[in-house]
Every structure is written in structure tokens, then in C-alpha cells.
Amino acid sequence: MDTAAIIWILEIAAASLLGGVVGAISGLGGGIVIVPVLTVFMHMPIQQAIGASIVSVIAVSSGAGSVYVRDHITNVRIAMFLELSTASGAILGAAVLARFLSADTLKILFGFTLLFSLVPVLLKIAEELPENVQSDRMAKWLQLQGSYFDKRMNREISYNAGRVPPAMGIMFIAGIMAGILGIGAGVLKVLAQEIAMRLPTKVATATSNFMIGVTAAAAAGVYLHRGLVLPFVVVPVATSVLVGAILGTKLMEKMSNTMVRKVFAVLLGIIGIQMLMGGFHVKI
Amino acid sequence: MPDVQYSSNSNEASRKPLSSGADRAAVDAPHNEYAIQDVSAWVLRIGVVTSVLVMALGLTLTFLHHPPSVHHMKTAVLKYNLGAIYHGVLRGDGESIIDMGLFILVLTPIARVLASVILFATVDRDWFYTFVTLVVLILTTLSLLFIH
Numbered sequence: 001m002d003t004a005a006i007i008w009i010l011e012i013a014a015a016s017l018l019g020g021v022v023g024a025i026s027g028l029g030g031g032i033v034i035v036p037v038l039t040v041f042m043h044m045p046i047q048q049a050i051g052a053s054i055v056s057v058i059a060v061s062s063g064a065g066s067v068y069v070r071d072h073i074t075n076v077r078i079a080m081f082l083e084l085s086t087a088s089g090a091i092l093g094a095a096v097l098a099r100f101l102s103a104d105t106l107k108i109l110f111g112f113t114l115l116f117s118l119v120p121v122l123l124k125i126a127e128e129l130p131e132n133v134q135s136d137r138m139a140k141w142l143q144l145q146g147s148y149f150d151k152r153m154n155r156e157i158s159y160n161a162g163r164v165p166p167a168m169g170i171m172f173i174a175g176i177m178a179g180i181l182g183i184g185a186g187v188l189k190v191l192a193q194e195i196a197m198r199l200p201t202k203v204a205t206a207t208s209n210f211m212i213g214v215t216a217a218a219a220a221g222v223y224l225h226r227g228l229v230l231p232f233v234v235v236p237v238a239t240s241v242l243v244g245a246i247l248g249t250k251l252m253e254k255m256s257n258t259m260v261r262k263v264f265a266v267l268l269g270i271i272g273i274q275m276l277m278g279g280f281h282v283k284i
Numbered sequence: 285m286p287d288v289q290y291s292s293n294s295n296e297a298s299r300k301p302l303s304s305g306a307d308r309a310a311v312d313a314p315h316n317e318y319a320i321q322d323v324s325a326w327v328l329r330i331g332v333v334t335s336v337l338v339m340a341l342g343l344t345l346t347f348l349h350h351p352p353s354v355h356h357m358k359t360a361v362l363k364y365n366l367g368a369i370y371h372g373v374l375r376g377d378g379e380s381i382i383d384m385g386l387f388i389l390v391l392t393p394i395a396r397v398l399a400s401v402i403l404f405a406t407v408d409r410d411w412f413y414t415f416v417t418l419v420v421l422i423l424t425t426l427s428l429l430f431i432h
Contacts (some may be wrong), residue, residue, distance in 0.1 A: 229386065
């Protein structure tokens with residue numbers, strides 16, 4: 001038995017554990033940790049690293065999702081309604097727009113969008129719960145309002161859902177990004193709910209977490225078909241990301257909304273800069 | 285069914301002001317809301333646990349029969365061929381069992397959407413959301429199968 005093989009698997013597992021924790025708290029899925037570790041430290045080609053990351057997103061989304069849904073933090077109606085926009089955007093992106101838009105242009109646009117959207121997130125960084133949110137007509141008709149039991153505040157929190165049309169627009173763009181770049185674009189999903197609909201942050205990240213699995217499963221076909229999913233990489237990634245995700249849900253449920261938002265804001269900045277560097281081909 | 289005691293008030297309250305769309309989901313809504321959440325949670329849990337157990341079994345068998353080199357692990361690619369995986373699994377081939385576990389994982393979120401379609405249609409009888417989830421199911425399946 002080759003010890004190098006075991007060490008190699010353990011390294012992947014350690015990175016994935018952290019990816020699972022971060023992914024479950026932020027609603028982003030864990031690729032943010034796994035892709036750089038696999039490419040920078042383990043010298044794996046970027047496409048294969050993204051293939052592993054797609055599978056890890058599905059594992060985080062399902063593992064953490066089962067906890068958040070059971071605890072009623074996820075809003076299933078919001079998830080399904082917004083997923084409609086993402087799924088249509090993804091088809092349009094992959095089938096049509098991918099021929100006209102270059103990945104570099106898209107990364108640069110995406111990067112700037114994320115860095116600009118840091119401003120509204122930072123402006124309300126200390127706000128525990130959104131106040132004076134009115135459900136718009138569409139949200140009322142769609143019955144998107146809801147409530148969840150906050151384990152930190154130890155009480156039931158009722159919330160409204162504002163401005164559904166802009167959220168749908170953002171989700172449509174998230175779908176296009178996912179269709180062309182092959183990423184879950186969880187960051188846009190959280191932003192749509194956090195900035196446009198003004199949901200409590202925990203509801204936004206839990207609901208995003210619920211949706212990214214579906215988007216990633218739709219994107220998985222490309223990676224499976226092109227032979228970019230490596231079983232011996234994916235097994236330790238999926239297993240340990242799942243353990244990390246369950247740990248992440250325990251932490252998130254005990255955290256304040258402001259703390260969850262801070263974790264998200266840091267990742268938002270990192271992803272924005274990463275996208276710009278990718279688009280402009282800047283290497284560290 | 286756990287934690288139902290704090291379920292009802294906000295949903296009831298948010299439904300009252302509805303006049304135009306109220307009829308499409310008026311019946312016994314809070315209870316049904318939780319049916320869909322609980323079933324989704326179970327589908328996800330069963331899918332993800334099964335796939336991880338199957339993959340772990342496949343990995344164990346692989347290491348027992350032909351311990352792979354690091355080079356092989358860095359280059360072995362998933363077979364995107366259900367027939368080949370099926371025959372491999374019947375032979376007890378470790379790598380095919382890993383591949384099967386991976387497919388179960390990829391299908392888990394889709395199974396969850398399928399369960400939502402069925403629940404929105406049968407328990408909630410909410411045709412608008414049945415339609416929404418059905419379209420999501422179709423678009424997702426099309427992307428998985430046909431976009432390369």
C-alpha cells in the first residue's frame with residue numbers, strides 16, 4: 001500500500017472539510033476553498049478542480065440543505081420560484097450566449113458587479129434583521145413571506161420579501177453565469193435575497209444553499225461528459241465536505257445574522273477579486 | 285414530525301390579505317408547508333448518505349483488489365456510460381461502484397425537485413408552484429443530459 005496515495009487523499013479531505021464548513025455557512029457551496037487548494041497546492045488543472053467543486057457543491061447543498069430545510073430556515077417557495085429564473089438563464093447561457101460572450105469578458109463584468117455589491121452589504125453590515133420591509137404585490141401573490149426560529153435570539157422571526165422582480169433579474173444573470181462559466185454562482189443568489197428582497201441573512205444563505213445543488217446538478221453533465229470528474233478526487237472531497245457542511249450548519253444556526261453576513265462579505269470580496277484576476281489573466 | 289409548534293401564525297397571517305390569489309392554496313396551508321419541507325429534507329439526507337456510503341464501499345474495494353498508484357488516482361476519469369457502470373457494479377468492480385455513488389449524488393437535488401413537484405400537486409394542490417417546480421425539473425434534466 002502506497003503511503004503517498006493515502007497522504008494525497010488526506011490532504012484533499014482536509015481542504016474539503018474547511019470548504020464544507022465555509023460553504024454551508026455562506027450559502028456558496030465550498031468551491032471557494034476547494035478550487036484554490038486543488039489548483040495552487042496540489043497542481044491540479046483548473047477544469048478538473050472545478051469538476052470536483054461542482055460535485056462538492058451538490059454534497060454541501062444536499063447535506064446542509066437537509067438540516068436547514070428540516071429546521072425551516074430555508075424558504076422552499078422562494079427557492080423554487082427563483083430557481084426558475086436561474087434554470088432558464090443557465091439554459092440560455094450554455095446553449096446560446098456562450099458562443100457570443102467570452103469567458104474573460106464575463107469574469108470581468110462579474111468581478112466588478114461583485115465588488116460594487118459589497119457597498120450595500122457593508123452599509124448594513126451591523127444590521128441584525130432587516131427593518132420596514134414591505135412585501136411587494138408579487139411576493140404576496142407568490143406567498144414568499146415566512147418565518148424561522150432563530151436559535152441565537154431564541155425566538156420566531158417573521159419576515160417579508162420585498163422587490164421580487166429585481167431579484168428575478170439577478171437570478172437570471174446568475175443562471176447565465178452558471179451556464180457559461182460552469183460555476184454555481186451562489187454569490188449572486190445570496191445577493192438577490194439579501195440586497196433585493198431584503199430577507200434575513202440566515203434565510204438568504206440557507207435558501208441559496210438549497211438552490212445551488214440544483215444549479216450544480218444541471219451543470220454537472222458538462223463536466224461528466226468531458227471527463228473532468230475524477231472519482232479518486234471526488235470521493236474524499238464529497239465525503240469530507242459533507243461532514244464539514246453538517247458542522248457548518250450547527251455553527252450557522254448559533255451565529256448572529258450579522259456574523260453570517262460578515263463571513264459572506266469577506267467571501268464576496270475574495271470572489272470578486274478572483275474573477276477580475278481571472279478575466280485579466282493576472283497570476284499571483 | 286418535529287418542531288411544528290411554532291409553525292402556524294406567520295403563514296396564516298400572510299395568507300389572509302390575499303384576495304386574488306388566495307384560492308389557489310387556501311386549504312390547510314401551514315401543515316402542508318411542513319410536509320414539503322420534511323420530505324425534501326429526507327430526500328436530500330437519504331440521497332447524500334447513500335451516495336457517500338456507496339462511494340466509500342467502492343473506494344474500499346478498489347484499495348483491497350488493486351491498490352491504485354497516485355498517478356492513477358490523478359488521472360482516472362469517471363465513466364459517463366451507465367451501461368458500463370452497471371456491468372462494472374455487477375462484477376464488483378470498485379471504480380464502477382464509486383461512479384455509481386457519484387451518479388446518485390448528482391441525481392439527489394433533482395430527486396428533491398421531483399419530490400417537490402409531486403408534493404405541490406398532491407398535498408398542497410398549488411398548481412402555480414406545481415408548474416414552477418415542473419419547469420425547473422425539466423430545464424435541469426435537459427441541462428444535465430444535453431448540454432456538453
